[in-house]
Amino acid sequence: MKMAFVGRIIDGTGKAPFDGVVLIDGEKIERVGLIGEVEIPPKTKTIKVNSGTILPGLIDCHVHLMGERTLDFMKSAFEPSELKSVRAAMDCSKLLDAGYTSVRDVGGLGIYLKRAIEEGEIKGPRILSAFKILSQTGGHGDMHSLPLDVAARVGFSRLCDGADDCRKAAREQFREGADFIKICTTGGVLSERDLPTSAQFTLDEIRAIVEEAQRVGSFVAAHAEGAEGIKNAIRAGVKTIEHGDFIDDEGIKLMLENGNILIPTFSIGERIISEGEKYKVPEWGIKKMHQLWKVQSENFKKAKRAGVKIAAGTDFGGGPLTPLGENAQELELLVREGLTPMEAIVAATKTASEALNMKDKVGTLEAGKFADLIVVEGDPLSDISTLRKTENIKVVVKEGKIEKHLRSNKITIS
Structure with a gap:
């Protein structure tokens, strides 16, 4: 099944955050790019992060x-x-x-x-x-x-x-x-x-x-x-x-x-x-x-x-x-x-x-790597302690499977 996460992304490489899309196919990331550059196929489960940040696991x-x-x-x-x-x-x-x-x-x-x-x-x-x-x-x-x-x-x-x-x-x-x-x-x-x-x-x-x-x-x-x-x-x-x-x-x-x-x-x-x-x-x-x-x-x-x-x-x-x-x-x-x-x-x-000897498989949001990502409420670049509060971790995905999803009016699924 395909999934797409849309919102503000910190991809783990060190480059500046951007408003983009993480497209997932099965257990792997298919593509990461700016909104408008990545086409989301029909019938894709789409998670829109209206407020918060998408990061690698x-x-x-x-x-x-x-x-x-x-x-x-x-x-x-x-x-x-x-x-x-x-x-x-x-x-x-x-x-x-x-x-x-x-x-x-x-x-x-x-x-x-x-x-x-x-x-x-x-x-x-x-x-x-x-x-x-x-x-x-x-x-x-x-x-x-x-x-x-x-x-x-x-x-x-x-x-x-x-x-x-x-x-x-x-x-x-x-x-x-x-x-x-x-x-x-x-x-x-x-x-x-x-x-x-x-x-x-x-x-x-x-x-x-x-x-x-x-x-x-x-x-x-x-x-x-x-x-x-x-x-x-x-x-x-x-x-x-x-x-x-x-x-x-x-x-x-x-x-x-x-x-x-x-x-x-x-x-x-x-x-x-x-x-x-x-x-x-x-x-x-x-x-x-x-x-x-x-x-x-x-x-x-x-x-x-x-x-x-x-x-x-x-x-x-x-x-x-x-x-x-x-x-x-x-x-x-x-x-x-x-x-x-x-x-x-x-x-x-x-x-x-x-x-971990796994730099080609995990650690960043890039095509071909395992779809490990989290959605965090808030901006960890403004307040790094945001990541320490478990209740701020709204979504956890490991190898393309949603392992945690807390209800939030700031995250919508279609």
């Missing part, structure tokens, strides 16, 4: 579909996996309702959730999943407070040491259905016994993982906060740098030379600092976040000025502190950190699609 490049409801890790580690699965399924519905038609699950249950979505059992965004996070023993993905054998059993990481074991761990994730690999090349904030500045994994270990991903046409995303761990990841061939708090001038130069994408995840830091104590984030985690918050802001601005590609990601995993469905907070924070509203939208659409 939003993309979050860094979520954890784990069904978590607390960052008290001792509590969450021993909750039943079945309970977490039900919660994660509900989180998928919240994401779609908020206008997110694609996400990268950088450690979580996404390999199972995407199957349920594809089968039509639950509603949710398109999911690319890394399944288990690869971490060295004692690294950021290890649960330091637990005995090693218990941590390996209840955690959501695969601990691996040495190039051969790392290679095997990568193969295991692809065997289970992973779309890409997530690794930790530095310590982090929410890992008790390491520091964000500490490098983890050797170059040989990282290269082994990258090689395995490249063999199957995939890529590696790296949790990387410290300068040396960032540079090790880039030199070994990693595609995206998650967080990047302590990136230095050499790291920025390497990112520009290699075309890496930075995903700063400001939202998790903002939430931990403002409400972490209320929601039982460990004291040591809150302390570390305070120590790097200003540094991350300064280094991000430096990377942005240099021309490093930026994609949007929240590091949200569900629950009251990091609620999936409020992911557009990241766009607000990107604007606060120096991006224009248009640049923030591009970070959550066009550049985000590159981080």
